[in-house]
Amino acid sequence: MVEVLPRRSALEGALEAGTFGAGGTPGLTLSERRRLAIVHVAGDAGDPAFTDAVRGRTGLDLPIEANTTAAGNGRTILWLAPNRWLVVCDGEESAALETGLRDALGSTFAAVNDVSQGRTVIRVAGARAPDLLAKGCPLDLHARAFPTGACGQSSLAKINVLVHSVDRGADGGTDAPILDVYVARGFALSLWEFLTDGAGEFGYTISPMP
Amino acid sequence: MTGQPFRIAEGGRIDRAKPLTFTFDGRAYQGFQGDTLASALLANGVRVVGRSFKYHRPRGIVTAGSEEPNALVQLRAGGRTEPNTRATCIELFDGLSAESQNRWPSVDFDLHALTGLFSRFMPSGFYYKTFKWPAWMWMTYEKFIRHAAGMGRSPTVADPDRYDHRYGHCDVLIAGAGPAGLAAALAAGRTGARVIVADERCEPGGSLLDHAATQGGPSAPSAAADWIAQSVAELEAMPEVTLLRRCTVFGYYDHNMLGLLEQVADHQSQSQSKADPFQPRQRLWQVRAKQVVLATGAIERPIVFAGNDRPGVMLAAAARAYVNRYGVRPGNRAVVFTNNDSAYEAALDLAAAGVAVAAIVDCRAEGGALTETARAQGMDCLTGYAVVAAKGGKRVTGVTVMALAEDGDAGGKVTGGRRAIACDLVCVSGGWNPTVHLHSQSRGKVRFDDAIAAFVPGESFQAERSAGAARGTFATAACRAEGAAAGGEAARLAGFGDTPPPAPSGDEPRQAALAPAGAPLWSVPQAPGGHGKRFVDQQHDVTAEDVALAVREGYHSVEHLKRYTTLGMATDQGRTSNVIGLAILAQLLGKDIAAVGATTFRPPYTPVCLGAITGRETGRHFAPTRRSAMHPWHQARGARFVAAGMWLRPQFYARPNEAMMDAIHREAKHVRQHVGMVDVSTLGKIDIQGPDAAEFLNRVYINGFKKLETGRCRYGVMLREDGLVFDDGTVTRLSENRYLMTTTTAHAGPVMAHLEYHLQVTWPELKVHVVSVTEEWSAIAIAGPHSRAVLERVAGGIDMSNRAFPFMGFRQGAVAGVPGRVFRISFSGELAYEINVPADHGLFVWEAMMEAGGAFDIIPYGTEAMSILRTEKGHVVGGEIDGRTSADDLGFGRMMSQAKDFIGKHSARRPGLVDGHRQQLVGLTPTDRKTRIPRGARIVAEPIGQVPKSGAATPVGMIGAVTSQCYSPNLDTPIALALVERGRDRHGEILYAASPVAGITVPVTVRDPVFIDPQGERLRG
Amino acid sequence: MHLIKCPWCGERAEMEFTYGGDGTLTRPADPEAASDAEWTDYVYFRDNPRGPHEELWQHASGCRRWIKVRRNTLTHEILATGPADRPLEGNAS
């Protein structure tokens, strides 16, 4: 059923591919990461039954250190809180991931929630990506403070967000950073408007959606 | 168009190949790229640039920087106009237009200047004394004062330009890019630390840019210019150094957060700005710095003497800047009046630029280090003398000089014969005040340094240090050394570089020559028989006599003096006047300045315009908005939206030519008769999992949840710990250890924080996880007699029969092919269901349900109809759950479990919450069944007749208030919910709903709050 | 404008946090057994010290943990922070 039913993004209709803003080489690319499976997992990081079950299902060790992520096998686990994580997969069915994790956990004290459709993920890439986010986010997004693999929750344009430093690129990070911004679905359009308006001075490209 | 009669033939940092045209007070002039408005006006011989605040005296340009007290102009026109802009800071651009302020009809002929003739009637505290009574005359006085005060006009149309904000982070922030700041930046930058250097001017170099030796050029190579250029090049090549020009560090806040204002495009002409419409005019930075170096320099201070505000009286360093940096002669014949050596450098530069130096009047009996140099150049150096008065009207024509009886202080006497010296320029230097503003804002202490007769930074409170002139070190080489040491230390403390801490630099030799020798001269007494005004604060027209009067009247504290005289309270914040005012106060009180103390400096250092503070948070970016997945559908159907928190919710869907109230009543009626759908995605949804989930629910709700079966829902009420109602909602048991809680839209956030608080702080032992899933699910309520029939068409897999799926039941299953959750709950009191589906499918399911409902004449309805339906059913919302009502007040008393503890239980039983006189929820109908019950009406027991529209006293005997009211289209009568004292005992009584606001009193019958289907047959059917 | 150190996320801007009041309160384990004085102290009475004050804050835009913060109400210095479910390290004054 769901396979044949296309998911409708909160940014449906808002993404118009093209190049906008100030002339010259665009400093940024904005795009949306669609159809991700995003599962919220809560549990006791000190309980081997919990960590083993998550490893068993995802193939990844839970990142225990704050503001870090674990990635591999097409999956990423992002740290949210000392007992909370997001498991993110591209190309996997979220219901299968949710059920799989829940089954793996069995009676272990933990909570698994499919939140794929409650989050919108906006990818901000390019040399000026940190500058754009700095217009409304108090996180220090410099490559030294926010290297590849870092994540952090904060506020962007007064909207709660999770920022994932996917790749700081070559040259110590100033070259072509890729930052993913996770935002609650209801705020996605508002945030998109803030970002595209703010990106004007750098010049920006919006990637076409596949 | 006129020539530039005061432009020097060559030299300066202006680009003579780029002439620019501008207008001042409607008249066109020419200047050059690199000019400020002030330098261009001086080049054109314009001397009067404004009128003073109180006396409307003609005023000219005093400084060459942001400390300017006089040359405030109205810049640009229309939406871009900006009042009180300092001409000394405005970089000239082509097409610039500015107007003088505080004048009528013109700066040259000002009628208000007559005020000056009556000025003895405008002493200190003039406003307080004159306009304080009778009170009713204040409105008249205020108009007069406002008009007389002038101070520019605020724009009346929206500013079309963009303003932006950004956050910044660095290891070392350096305020100021003069010799100390650049040296600090180099030292810090070389360690690899992340450095931000911000300077208010358009190019780095600080005061060096004003010196003749820095002008360089092919004919005169300059070590200073080379050093600046090399330093800037090196800094700009460092990837971790950000050099911000035209960027003022205006505020130093807690925990090393600093506010910066970057004037990105203020220097550009409109056509230049148009070429890049995405560029902001200004950018406000909030920078968090690990360490800060304050290299903010020093500000020259004047000396007070009679007529010291005449146009042509200027600070010596400013005159020096105009000749050297801008190639402009601020006059043809100058008298230099000083108490220190720095003005000699100005005199020498002026002479080199072709300005005749008529005399150097040095209050020091022996003169200073450069006196002989000046004499050798033929200058007349009058040591031990003072300027007692400046003559002239709209421009100075000469000064009167007398000998000082004793060297120094303001109490000193002038003596002997008067000597008149003709001049059109008076260059004054009363010493230098280190710019300690940011240090003081950071809570750092200041102390008075007798050696330089100025306040210098004392002990730091935050991670900052001052360097160079900002800490009273004036020699360039020493400033550079101090800056380098400060930059290196700041970087090291931020974790970069391993240079050892430098030796304490407090003992470094200052360039003593620049410090006043002996006691400084703050103000020159009147010559015998003299009566010219001696201005301390030129922007607020506060004179030395005003300070003396305030002291005589008992205002001995510096803070009182400031407020009473308004000294230092103008837009320049007393840059050039505060310390002199303090010194005069100290002398009058016979105290040391240190004992009198300084006033506290507060942000902003220079004015920040509201556009920069607002940034992009205007129009649709004013605040974030939250939209449900069905938003596009509502929009396409012409819904009018209402903000509910940040959510946009459909308020009603008017049909063509349908009035708002008609649409709302139609929707409310239609739901009870047929079927309707409302988007309830905004309700908070919290997933609660864990073995202790039921126990947790028991502790946060007044009613019990341990017996709730899987697949069933229950209404719950939550209290705060003080026993008053916090929120209500439903809880559904999804599986053995898993529940779904709903909250009101408004309280979704607070309830989540409340649950997290109790799980993390009060009962960390409970094994429960709470996860907000509000955004994951789109929620649709379908209500009305046909709701079951509609659902059966889209959710065929679920047995919808009343037996299989009773009221307060829950089922999972496909809705329109989408795996979803169906709850049989009702807010309207009708047969109703709530459907949750994953949000990406919300719109699809909504459309499918609308389509399936076509056969049953389904309609969408908005929050207004929803509100009518719930009022008819007596359901409480925010009007009733207002933080003052108990569960019993609202009729939930019997829900309160006796068998368990829960949040608020203990308080709910205190006497004040259980006594019989509390206001209880009731329903009201007007006795005539016609008159609308006014919103917010007070309930009184006795009729009080027509309540007058205004001036009415609170109705006596108030026993309650209307909390919700509407016209009920289903009952064809106005109805209301109200909280009334002992209301449950009053059913059937006639009371009165009185509204002083609406000006009416409506007789009402008290009744049960449930107007429709009190037995609940419809929702259970 | 504060910079508050979340025990987990590190130093973060004040805007990420919400204030939660006095951090020294403990809910009486058995409210029914609490005296009126104890209960009113817990529900109503709050000190407003000039100087160090132990407060609760929630890292609302971050990890959503409630934390304890010892803050000097006079100078805004943050003297210590830690998890909310245990006593804050260091001396209260």
Ligand SMILES: [Zn+2]
């Ligand atoms: Zn945190």
